[in-house]
Amino acid sequence: MQQIELDFSTFPFTFEIKRSRRKTLVIYVKEGKVEVRAPLKASEKWIGSFLADKSAWIQAQLRQQRQKKQEALRLVDGSRIEVLGQTLTLQVALGRQSWAQRSGGTVTLFVRAAHKDKLEKAFMDWLLTEAQRYMPARVEYYARKLGLAHKLKAVTFRRTRTKWGHCCQDGTIQFNWLVMMAPPAVLEYLIAHETSHLRHLNHSKKFWETVGSLCPDYKQHRDWLSDHGHRLWPA
Ligand SMILES: [Zn+2]
Structure with missing residues (x-):
């Protein structure tokens, strides 16, 4: 696992890039985190434009996940x-x-x-x-x-x-x-x-x-x- 700081300051979310022997790029949005799985040699430019393309979708996912978390069951005194x-x-x-x-x-x-x-x-x-x-x-x-x-x-x-x-x-x-x-x-x-x-x-x-x-x-x-x-x- 590697946290790469790309200068994609325009992105309204943080993300993590995981490189492996794969051929395609794929984005996972899970538990409020964005992860990009990329081929070992994928260029930052490629990853950046892929993220830009999917930006609206990623943000919608993050919003939805936040909301779901807020709505989840709370087991505390008085619930x-x-x-x-x-x-x-x-x-x-x-x-x-x-x-x-x-x-x-x-x-x-x-x-x-x-x-x-x-x-x-x-x-x-x-x-x-x-x-x-x-x-x-x-x-x-x-x-x-x-x-x-x-x-x-x-x-x-x-x-x-x-x-x-x-x-x-x-x-x-x-x-x-x-x-x-x-x-x-x-x-x-x-x-x-x-x-x-x-x-x-x-x-x-x-x-x-x-x-x-x-x-x-x-x-x-x-x-x-x-x-x-x-x-x-x-x-
Ligand atoms: Zn059934």
């Missing part, structure tokens, strides 16, 4: 979160073990120290338990509605960045339990979506017809997940 459509207030308390407990509209996170990762763990474990209590029964409900209960093998949970749910060929359906904080209609859509994969293991027209039979407004909820799903991830 308000929505779970299954109910607004809950987080309370932080010191305790010997990391765990959480809900009482009425308050979820108390007991942690040994109010560190971000400890709060996150206490909260995530609690939310996972809520998801395990709620979501498998909803999957069974939709599976029965489709006459596919016999195809359902298991409902499992995993916090994956790339997708909210997944259905395996063997009939195991997996969810990212953060979706419990989505609006209830969106959560229902996701459950209907994954359950419909018990019939069609693809995203064909027939698959979407099945989803639509369970959830007529599915397009709107699908859009919500792609537009706002980042709000459900901790900052």
